[in-house]
Amino acid sequence: MLKAETVCRECNKTNEVFEGILKNVTAYDKDGIEIYLLCYTCPLCGTLNVVQIDNAITNRTLAECKRILRYGMRENGTAKNSMKKKYNKLCKKLSAQRQLLNKSYSGAELFDSAGETFIKSLTLS
Ligand SMILES: [Zn+2]
Numbered sequence: 001m002l003k004a005e006t007v008c009r010e011c012n013k014t015n016e017v018f019e020g021i022l023k024n025v026t027a028y029d030k031d032g033i034e035i036y037l038l039c040y041t042c043p044l045c046g047t048l049n050v051v052q053i054d055n056a057i058t059n060r061t062l063a064e065c066k067r068i069l070r071y072g073m074r075e076n077g078t079a080k081n082s083m084k085k086k087y088n089k090l091c092k093k094l095s096a097q098r099q100l101l102n103k104s105y106s107g108a109e110l111f112d113s114a115g116e117t118f119i120k121s122l123t124l125s
Contacts, residue, residue: 006125010047015040017051027110027118035110049125053101061094 007014021040029035036059038052054062065087072083105122112118 006049006051008042008045008047008049009123009125010042011045013042013044015042015044015049022051025118027112028115029105029108029110035105037110048119050119050122051125052098053105053122053124054098055101058094058097058101061090061097065090065094 004018005014005016017040021043022038023040025037025039027035027037034055036054037050038054039048039050041048068083068087068090072080072087075083102124106124108122109117110119110122
């Protein structure tokens with residue numbers, strides 16, 4: 001689901017992203033709604049790059065995906081197939097929700113918990 005490489009929005013360096021450099025940060029939009037950012041700091045120029053954003057809605061869908069994956073694997077035959085179908089449907093739903101989220105927060109200003117500007121204009125790497 002996650003890209004292995006992204007290009008830094010500041011210096012155009014191609015960075016490999018892996019779990020070790022990615023961090024989860026909670027930010028807030030202008031209405032105070034929590035947004036969960038998956039981001040990394042570019043090793044060349046120090047710019048914070050956001051690779052994925054989630055909110056309460058996508059997190060709920062993601063949790064449901066994981067739950068089906070976990071329990072669905074125990075099933076056999078038809079039950080397993082119907083779980084698989086359900087899982088694929090949820091994955092589609094999740095990516096549609098994320099696309100919508102990306103669109104609605106493109107260029108948005110985000111704040112940290114102290115109310116300071118955290119990101120001036122959100123762009124996804
Ligand atoms: Zn950079």
